[in-house]
Amino acid sequence: MAFNYFGRVLTVLILTTVMLVGAAQAAAGADTIRIVVDGQPINSSPAPFIQKGRTLVPVRLVSETLGAQVDWHKEDKTVTIVKADKDVKLRIDNRLVDYDRGNEFGVTDVSPEIFNGRTFVPLRLVSNALGVAVEWDNDSRTVFVDSDGVAAITPFFEMDIQTVQPGQTIPGITQLAVIFKNDDPSGAAEVKYLLLDPETGRGPVIARGDDINAAYQWLPDQLHSGSRVLAAVINDKNGRFLAGSVVPVQVAVSPWVALTGLQSGQDIVDSVSFKADLNFVAEYVRYEITNQVTGNVITTGEADPQGAYSWTPQLTDNGKTIVRAFAYDRYGNAHESEPVAINVNVKRQLTLRGIAPGASVERPDTLYLSRNFAISQVDYLVKNVETGKEEILASQKGYASYRWFPVPQQVGTWELTARVKDDAGNVFTSNSIKVKVPGTPLLLLKTVGPEEVLTGTTKLKCETNVPLNDITYYLIDSQTGAKRVIASGNDVTAEYSWTPQEEDEGQWRIQAEAVTAEGKKLITEAVPIRVYLGKTYQSRPVIEKSKFLDFAANLAKESREKTGMSAALQTAQAILETGWGQYTPVDKYTGQMSYNLFGIKGKGSAGSVISNTWEEYNGNKFRVDAAFRAYANAGQSWTDHKKLLLSASRYQPFREVMYDGTLGAWALKRAGYATDSQYPLKLMRIIKLYDLHLLDEEGI
Incomplete structure (x- = not known):
């Protein structure tokens, strides 16, 4: 809350109508500020100077x-x-002020700083703490200090944190809001809440937004x-400090978990x-589903603590x-919800899928x-709509999918079903899917893909639906x-091989041709490929592994100051x-370093490099060349990368919590940033192992 120094009776008589004068000018003697204490002039070198309307003086001298x-x-x-x-306890480059040995706190608009090897502090803070009166004479540019003067003190800022009281215990989720006694600060564009360590004056951001009210x-x-x-x-649009308020609290989280979405x-x-x-930050949750009839217990994997979990019951779950929900804190402790009984x-x-009706x-x-439900056997069947004739495509023990390649004899309209x-041996039949089969004889090239x-x-291998x-x-x-010809044989389904020679380098197409028993030719698509037999380069380190942590942390801290991202x-x-910085894409043909730390495709500030990516053709995965962004440096x-996260619409929910490592990791997963279900947990393990949360601490 705004500074309110209880029990003190002080006088602050400051008339500040001066123009901002640089410290260097003051030290050089231009418009030198004089200090008079109880009628006695004090010589100061360096001289006091004015910054942001406040007179800063050498703390020890005054x-x-x-x-x-x-004590320094x-x-x-x-x-x-x-x-x-x-x-009073003051911190260099920090606006947090301690009074009464840390029993009370305030915020100053100008933080103490070191100039020419001397510590300068706002004179007003000294007067507030020690109970002296100060008067400014603009004509003579003199500060008069009267150690016998007393009067009431006024806060630096007319704002309070209205939802939290001094000394309040915080057991869990808490609403934060500020109130302004007069008008909102001019130019206010953001409110940011921090939880500061009273010893260091630093701590993490716990909430922020652009609506200050x-x-x-x-x-x-x-x-x-x-x-x-x-x-x-309160900051302006450029992140410059406008106003602040503080209140001491006791954080004593009493974890509480409730299961929502189900009713008893x-x-x-x-x-x-x-x-x-x-009511607290959890790393993940698990759900325990216990069947009271069978005693069967289902325990889910690590789930998003802020997201919904979808469960599809099986027949055996009736x-x-x-x-129950179990939320796990950062120390691995599980906190359990009240059980919810459902029927x-x-x-x-039983639904057949894979082909659209x-x-x-x-x-x-x-x-x-x-x-x-569990099955012991599955038969995939087709029935001719015109004749009603049914045939089994595949019969398999247990459950398995089936890859159907229609043959020419199946031309017509068919109904697909599964039995x-x-x-227990009971037989059940799925829904039917009506499809049309052109019955075209096909020869498909499987092991080579376009632009490979x-x-x-x-x-070299093909797949066909005819002998x-x-x-x-x-x-x-x-x-x-x-x-x-590069390969041939009489076994159509066999795998052949071809070894390109130096003269084969360049752009080509590969095509296969086969002959049916009736003498009809079948030809595959002519698949465009490139033959390259020269030297290729592999990804390489951007820096030594042992140095990468400091390297990345410095970039992250600089980015955090600009973006607010954890x-x-x-x-x-x-x-x-x-x-750990050891696998950075390079151009596979030239060896050009990309400095692309996050695998973003396209064109960067230094153009592009060519590296591998995966595609699929005729059911076969293969590698092709792709352009990845290249940069002049890792910075x-x-x-x-941060520009992408800060601009793409799908990352808007992430941006609302990006100041927090745990909340941000799960928000990235929900936004589809990574397909790995363990991605948030892997990030959190790294953060904990290397105490990276310390990177998110800041002062005011």
């Missing part, structure tokens, strides 16, 4: 003249001024338990979503069921089943159309995604 003791603590860059029962939610972290100082800071006695007849409602009563579900099936498609047996770069011996007598593979000149999260991402890559 304080000792007033009979106070001054080099380790944490703090100054303590004590006189009788009055004291709105209420924000603070989800406390057990890491910050104990005595803390809650600070609210609810009948569950289909898939259902539920989530954990928490009956009275108890659901599961789902019907048997009415589709024309010419190439291979995969059929599979969506079901809620299954459960573990061949760098050595290459496997063939022999097969020939051709290499076709992309310019002239001339072709030559430096701990940024550093963990860089460690995880680059393998440009870092900035570009």
